[in-house]
Amino acid sequence: MTTGFDHLYVETHDWVAALAFWALGFQLEYDTGHQSGALRHPQGGPTVFLAQQSLEDPLATEVYLGALPDYEIPAGVHVVSPFVESHWGTKVAIIQDPDGHRYRIQAATA
8 A cells, every 4th residue: 555645746847937836825845946846735735846847848747656665566556667766765666557547656765
């Protein structure tokens, strides 16, 4: 079992406009200093991580589920990419549901 929704990852071509949009109730929790950062609702819950991309790059939106470090993906779940370590200190796997939607599972490294 996962620990639920961890965060929504949203790429943008316009960091300032995206921040203004997410002011729908979310507040900037931290800014990485290079046109990306996390926003969180004042009542808590998962974050929205915004990341600016160059105009030439297509944009992605990804849902991340959280998991404990020893989490194993259950048999029968279609694994697109098994857990690999990320450059931000976690491990991430990509799974796919029966309708073809892809999700990422993120866990702390042990």
